[in-house]
Structure formats: C-alpha cells, structure tokens
Amino acid sequence: MQGNKIVIRNRWFSYLLERKAVLWTAGLWLALLAFTCIAAGMGTLWISPVEVIKGVAGLGDYVTILYSFRLPRVVMSVFAGACLAGAGALLQSVSRNSLASPDMIGITGGASAAGVGFLVLSGGSLGIGGLSVAAAVGAMATAMLLFALAWKGGISPLRLVLIGVALQTAASSLASFLIIRSPHYVASQAFTWLTGSVYGSSWDNVAVLLPWALVLGAFAWALSRKANVHELGEDVAASVGSRVTPERTALILVSAALAGAAVSQVGAIGFIGLMAPHMARRLVGPSFGAVLPASAAIGAMLLVAADTIGRTAFPPNDIPAGVFTAAIGAPFFIYLLVRRRPS
Amino acid sequence: MSNGGLQAASLSLGYGGAQIFERLDLRIPQHQITVLIGKNGCGKSTLLRSLARLLKPAGGSVVLDGKDIYSQPTKEVAKKLSILPQGPVAPEGLTVLQLVKQGRYPHQTWLKQWSRDDEEAVARSLAATGMTAFADRSVDALSGGQRQRAWIAMTLAQDTDVILLDEPTTYLDMAHQIEVLELLSELNELEGRTIVMVLHDINLACRYADHIVAVANGAVYAEGAPSDIVDEKLISGVFGMDCRMIRDPVYGTPLCVPIGARAAASSTFIQTARERESSYVG
Numbered sequence: 009m010q011g012n013k014i015v016i017r018n019r020w021f022s023y024l025l026e027r028k029a030v031l032w033t034a035g036l037w038l039a040l041l042a043f044t045c046i047a048a049g050m051g052t053l054w055i056s057p058v059e060v061i062k063g064v065a066g067l068g069d070y071v072t073i074l075y076s077f078r079l080p081r082v083v084m085s086v087f088a089g090a091c092l093a094g095a096g097a098l099l100q101s102v103s104r105n106s107l108a109s110p111d112m113i114g115i116t117g118g119a120s121a122a123g124v125g126f127l128v129l130s131g132g133s134l135g136i137g138g139l140s141v142a143a144a145v146g147a148m149a150t151a152m153l154l155f156a157l158a159w160k161g162g163i164s165p166l167r168l169v170l171i172g173v174a175l176q177t178a179a180s181s182l183a184s185f186l187i188i189r190s191p192h193y194v195a196s197q198a199f200t201w202l203t204g205s206v207y208g209s210s211w212d213n214v215a216v217l218l219p220w221a222l223v224l225g226a227f228a229w230a231l232s233r234k235a236n237v238h239e240l241g242e243d244v245a246a247s248v249g250s251r252v253t254p255e256r257t258a259l260i261l262v263s264a265a266l267a268g269a270a271v272s273q274v275g276a277i278g279f280i281g282l283m284a285p286h287m288a289r290r291l292v293g294p295s296f297g298a299v300l301p302a303s304a305a306i307g308a309m310l311l312v313a314a315d316t317i318g319r320t321a322f323p324p325n326d327i328p329a330g331v332f333t334a335a336i337g338a339p340f341f342i343y344l345l346v347r348r349r350p351s
Numbered sequence: 352m353s354n355g356g357l358q359a360a361s362l363s364l365g366y367g368g369a370q371i372f373e374r375l376d377l378r379i380p381q382h383q384i385t386v387l388i389g390k391n392g393c394g395k396s397t398l399l400r401s402l403a404r405l406l407k408p409a410g411g412s413v414v415l416d417g418k419d420i421y422s423q424p425t426k427e428v429a430k431k432l433s434i435l436p437q438g439p440v441a442p443e444g445l446t447v448l449q450l451v452k453q454g455r456y457p458h459q460t461w462l463k464q465w466s467r468d469d470e471e472a473v474a475r476s477l478a479a480t481g482m483t484a485f486a487d488r489s490v491d492a493l494s495g496g497q498r499q500r501a502w503i504a505m506t507l508a509q510d511t512d513v514i515l516l517d518e519p520t521t522y523l524d525m526a527h528q529i530e531v532l533e534l535l536s537e538l539n540e541l542e543g544r545t546i547v548m549v550l551h552d553i554n555l556a557c558r559y560a561d562h563i564v565a566v567a568n569g570a571v572y573a574e575g576a577p578s579d580i581v582d583e584k585l586i587s588g589v590f591g592m593d594c595r596m597i598r599d600p601v602y603g604t605p606l607c608v609p610i611g612a613r614a615a616a617s618s619t620f621i622q623t624a625r626e627r628e629s630s631y632v633g
Contacts, residue, residue: 012487015465024452024465104442233464237456239445243436246405248456248509249429294442295449 029298032291036305043309044086047316048078052323084209084273085315085329086308087221089280091270093307096281097288097300098228098263101235102256103168107344109282110267113172114154115147116278117179119271120202122146124183127198128190139201140216140272147268150175151260206274206315207326213273220269225304228262232297235259239294277314277330279337280307286344310336356381356416356545357402357432357513363410364394364401371397372569374411379513379562382543384536386556389566390590395549396437396517398566402547403434403515415513429457434515435506438522441490447501448486451476454508476507480534496527503534514538516548520555528552532559557581557604565589581605 014025042057049055055063055070055078062068064079096109110116126142154175158168183202187195200208234255237245246252267281288302314332321327359377363370371394379385379402387395400406402413404420413420420428433454441450454476455469477483480500485493490501499519506514519535520528536559539546550556556563557577565572565580567589573580586594586607593610600606614620 015470017465017467021462022465022469024470106443230461233456233459233461237453239442240450240453241436241439243400243405243434244439244505246425247403247429247434247436247506248454249426250456251425289444293446293449294444 026293026295026298029292029295029302033298033302033305036288036291036302036309040086040305040308040312043312044082047085047312048074048082050316050320051078080211080214081206081209081315081319082312084214084217085206085311087214087217088206088270088274088277089284089308089311090225090304091217091221091266091307092277092280092311093284093288093303094225094228094300095263095267095270096283096307097285097296097303098235098259098266099281100285101239101296101299102259102263104239104241105168106286107169107282107341108172109279109285110147110263111276111278111281112176112341113169114150114175114179115172115264115267116271116276117176117183118150118153119143119147119268120276121179121183121186122149122268123272124186124198124202127201128186128194140220140269143272144220144265144268147264147271148261150179151264152257155260201275206311206329207319209273217269217273220265224262224266224269225300228259228266229297229300231255231259231262232295232300235296239296274311275328275330277311277333279333279340280310282344283337283340284310286340357547358414359398359402359411360414361411362401362408362413364397364406365409366397370409370569375569375571377564377571377574379545379547381512381545382539383561384539384546384548384559385562385564386560387547387549387564387566388551388553388556388589389572393566393589394569395566399434399515399517399547399549400436403432404428405434405436426457429509429511431511432513432515433506433509433511435502435517435519437517439502441498441501443489443491445490446487447477447482447490447493447504448473450490450501451482451486451504451508454505454510457509472508472510476504479507479538480504494527495523496530499523499527499531500534503531507538511544513545513547516546518549518551520550520552528555535559553581553586553607554599554604557606558599558602577604581607 012027014027014030016023016025045057045060049057049060053073055074059068059070060074063070063074092110099108099110100106122145123139123143126139130138154168154172158171160167187198190198234250237248237250238256238259242252284303284307285299287306288299292298292302310333311329314329317332318327318329357379359375362372362375364372387399389395397406401408404413404425415423415428415431451473452469455472458469477486480503482497482500482504485497485501490498493501503519519531523531532555535546538544560577562574563577563580564574565585572589573585581596582605583594583596586592586596593615595608595610597606597608
C-alpha cells in the first residue's frame with residue numbers, strides 16, 4: 009500500500025491511518041484555534057489576534073475585556089458547536105442517513121421541551137446544572153422514542169426523518185404550551201433560553217458544558233470502530249461480530265446526550281449537526297475516527313462564525329446565532345435532498 | 352460423523368407468527384460448496400440468515416463446531432463464520448481497503464486495529480479477489496462485479512472456515528456472475544473453506560455446487576450431489592414447473608430447459624419439440 013497511509017504499530021497498539029484524514033483533521037483544529045483568536049478580537053473594540061493571545065496568557069491591556077466579555081461567549085460557541093456537530097455525526101452514522109441531525113429529527117425539540125418543563129416546574133429557581141441534565145434526559149428520551157417508532161425490522165432513512173419531523177413539531181408545541189401556562193418571569197426566562205443564542209454565556213455555562221463535551225466526545229471517539237461497522241448495515245455488522253442492538257443504543261444515547269448538553273446551554277441552534285459532518289466527510293473521507301474530530305472542529309467554527317456575525321454585523325442589535333446557522337443550513341438541507349441518490 | 356461444522360438441529364423459524372420451517376435438521380458438509388435452491392419466498396434466505404445467527408430461531412438450534420451458536424460470544428462466532436448479505440451498500444466514499452479492513456473486526460481490539468495478521472489477511476483477500484489494484488478506489492465508483500468482489504474480499508478478510516453468501520450474483524450480468532462463482536469455487540478448492548450460498552440460477556447451482564439443498568414448503572425437499580438429485584421431478588416438485596433436463600455439453604452437470612405453461616399445454620408444441628430433439632440428438 010502506498011505512501012498515503014500511516015501505519016503505527018508496536019507491542020501495545022497498532023493503527024492504520026489515512027494521511028489525508030490526519031492532515032485535514034489537524035489542519036481544521038489549527039484553523040479553529042486561529043479562527044477563535046480572530047473572533048475574540050472582533051467587536052466594537054478591535055483587538056488584534058496577537059493581543060488576544062497575550063490577553064489569554066494574562067498579559068497586555070485587554071485581559072478584563074477578553075475574560076469577562078469576549079472569551080466566555082467564544083469558548084461556549086466552540087464547545088456547543090462541537091457538541092452539536094458530534095451529535096450529528098453519530099446520528100448520521102448510526103442511522104446510515106445523511107439527512108439525520110439532532111434538530112431535524114426531534115432530539116433538539118425534546119431537549120427544549122424538557123428544559124422548559126424543568127424551568128416551569130422549578131419556578132426558575134434551580135441552577136443551570138439541573139437544566140442541562142433535564143435537557144439531556146429530554147434529548148435521550150426523544151431519541152429512544154424516535155427509534156422505537158421508526159423501527160420496523162431496521163430503520164428506513166425516510167421513515168426516520170418523517171417521524172422525527174413530527175416529533176420535533178410535537179415537542180415545540182409542548183414547549184410553547186408550557187411557556188404560555190407559566191408565570192411571566194419564568195416565561196421570559198424560558199423564552200430567552202429557547203431562542204437559541206450564545207448571548208449572555210458566562211464561565212458558569214462553560215463549566216457546565218465542558219465536562220459533558222469532553223467525556224461524551226471521548227466516549228464517542230472510542231466508539232469509532234463500532235460506528236464504522238454499523239455504517240455497513242445491520243447484517244454486515246452482526247456478521248463481523250458486533251452486538252448490534254446494545255451498540256446502536258449506545259451510539260444514539262451518546263449522540264442525544266451531546267445534543268442535549270449543547271441545547272441546555274445555548275438553546276436550539278439548528279443545522280450545525282446536519283452540515284458539519286457532511287463537510288467533514290468531504291475532507292477526511294467516511295472513517296468515523298476522522299469524521300468525528302473533523303466535524304467537531306467544523307461545527308465549532310460554524311457556531312463561532314454565526315455568533316460573531318450576529319454580535320458585530322448589525323449593531324446595536326445582537327442577532328441570535330441560530331438565525332445565521334438556519335440561513336445557511338436550510339438551503340443546504342434542500343440541496344442534500346435534491347442531490348440525493350434514489351435508494 | 353464429526354462434531355465439527357455447521358448444522359441445524361430441529362430448527363423452527365418464523366417471521367411474526369408465520370412459521371416458515373418446522374423442526375428442520377440439516378448438516379452442511381465441511382469443505383464443500385453447498386447451494387440452497389428453492390422458489391421465491393420459500394425461506395432459503397431465512398434459513399441462511401438463521402444459520403449465521405442473524406435471525407433468532409423460534410425453536411431448536413444452530414450448532415457450530417459442536418456448540419449452540421447462541422451460547423458462544425458473537426465475536427467468537429465471527430471468527431469461524433461469516434455471511435455476506437444480499438445487496439450490501441457501502442457508505443459514500445468508502446475505499447475498498449477501508450471496507451475490506453472492517454472484515455478484521457472480530458480479530459481486532461480497541462488498541463490493536465492493524466496488526467501484522469490484519470495487514471496480511473487484508474492483502475491476501477485483496478489478491479484473491481483481484482482487487483489489490485483497486486484498494487484505494489471508492490466502492491461506489493466500481494462496477495457491479497468489482498463491487499461484489501470487494502464485499503467478498505471483506506468477507507474473506509474475516510478469515511472464517513465457513514462463508515455464507517445470500518445471492519452473491521444478484522444484479523450481476525452473466526460474465527460477472529461466472530466471475531464471482533469461479534472465485535468462490537477457487538477459494539473452496541485452494542483453501543478448503545466451507546461455502547454455503549443461495550443461488551437462483553439452477554444451472555449455475557448444478558455446475559458449482561458439491562451439495563444441493565432444495566427447499567420447498569418449509570422443509571428440505573431433497574439434498575445431495577447435483578447429478579444425483581436434480582432432475583425433472585425435483586424441478587416440478589420445488590418450482591412447480593415443467594422442464595426438460597439435459598446434460599451440460601461443457602461441464603456435464605444437469606442443465607434445465609424450462610418449459611412455460613402455454614407450451615406445456617400445447618400438443619403441437621410438444622410434438623415439434625420431440626422432432627426437433629430427435630433430429631438434434633440424431
């Protein structure tokens with residue numbers, strides 16, 4: 009085999025990597041880093057990337073403005089975008105459906121409804137940690153419901169998307185109903201959360217999302233080999249010795265938890281879970297071990313970009329990031345549908 | 352008779368209440384090519400799937416190397432037996448190498464995903480299927496025959512003694528069908544792998560099988576060597592169709608000339624057919 013592969017082999021471990029995938033993934037992460045520095049510098053006051061790096065290290069004139077205002081929001085965008093993209097990559101892999109993404113098929117909706125339900129029940133008094141648990145549980149419950157409903161000796165991609173759309177609609181109706189029936193101060197809190205914006209993110213929010221993102225991300229990555237085999241179809245997966253049902257359930261639950269965690273902190277930001285994995289596969293190929301980190305980097309960049317445009321392009325208004333992700337994402341979804349090979 | 356190999360013991364199979372097989376006993380001869388034949392919907396694919404533990408039996412058991420297939424960890428079974436399902440679809444952009452490599456799944460661990468054994472088995476499978484030159488090509492960009500060979504290479508990389516294939520020649524043109532069957536028969540001959548497959552083409556089944564299992568009405572209608580069991584009576588019993596059985600002029604195996612219902616009902620047709628045949632034979 010030629011020079012486009014890298015073989016790592018010693019007594020303890022051995023891997024075969026595609027050079028192209030490794031280089032692109034590394035490149036995307038570096039690009040994300042650069043992108044983050046530039047985004048943190050943008051605003052009413054322009055801070056050069058060099059000053060941003062100095063500021064992050066605690067030097068220079070901009071430490072306060074960076075740490076108090078700019079960074080929490082940018083860092084939140086990075087992790088939330090990465091979580092949403094990772095959730096999408098997992099879902100597309102396990103359902104063998106390139107149209108699946110947490111916000112298309114009700115998982116985001118389920119997280120929103122559960123989050124709003126939690127805010128209403130707790131009267132807005134409980135902490136944001138509880139909100140994220142509620143949203144993650146809502147996401148996972150919806151995911152399981154979806155797969156239970158869509159299951160008919162296997163999962164047809166179209167069936168999954170159609171049932172998912174119905175669940176998404178039902179979940180948002182439920183969320184609206186809960187908001188309308190709740191007292192005003194809770195309603196406004198829930199509504200702000202639902203709109204889906206990184207606006208107002210603090211280090212507290214980051215601290216809630218970070219462990220979820222890291223643990224679930226690592227877990228998802230550890231499942232790469234299984235995800236790859238599931239993409240060959242249920243029968244082939246079973247033939248090579250995969251325990252199909254428990255593994256599939258694990259993949260779906262990790263995906264839902266990732267989406268739920270992100271939604272709990274930034275609200276229902278759409279289309280990142282759909283777009284990022286597609287772009288990633290174009291660059292690194294279909295191997296999940298590369299698709300996941302590449303999607304995460306792309307998802308992070310998408311959300312950082314959307315949020316940066318939202319807060320700088322139309323002053324004095326701060327436009328929610330979800331507006332921009334939808335503006336690119338909706339046409340992208342239509343493009344995918346039109347281009348899709350008949351199956 | 353040895354304990355080794357694959358067998359069905361008093362196996363009952365069904366889909367959602369409808370019973371397809373009742374207490375079926377079947378022993379797959381080791382190191383031979385067995386072909387399951389039968390009408391559409393007679394359950395031959397179902398039988399094949401259950402032999403590969405893809406379908407849980409309603410009763411009885413599938414025994415592999417003397418032990419119930421369900422009492423062994425699925426990964427251990429995957430080291431002894433592989434199945435290539437009908438019409439598998441690879442994800443977009445997956446290369447032949449990436450596909451074939453996944454046949455090594457049961458031999459890999461989380462840390463060891465490309466051992467020397469893995470590399471050798473993959474190289475061997477690619478060579479055996481003539482796919483080495485295509486290793487870096489996308490599976491979805493290959494021709495039908497090449498694609499099927501790539502999937503067979505994946506199945507071979509699993510390195511199992513028993514290989515099951517569900518209609519490996521479907522959707523392939525005549526030349527590609529022969530190509531795939533030649534490949535399988537070569538593997539059987541050179542490496543002694545036990546091959547079990549479902550085929551629709553009776554003539555090709557007779558040519559390539561050592562052992563034929565004819566399935567009809569939820570039971571084994573007949574089994575044995577093609578030249579011993581495949582005759583006009585079997586075709587009529589299994590497929591409900593008239594035919595004339597002759598000898599393959601090249602391979603010497605049974606060759607079936609199907610006779611449609613309209614022709615069978617017409618006495619003039621039968622008369623001309625007789626004359627044609629005697630002039631041909633004479």
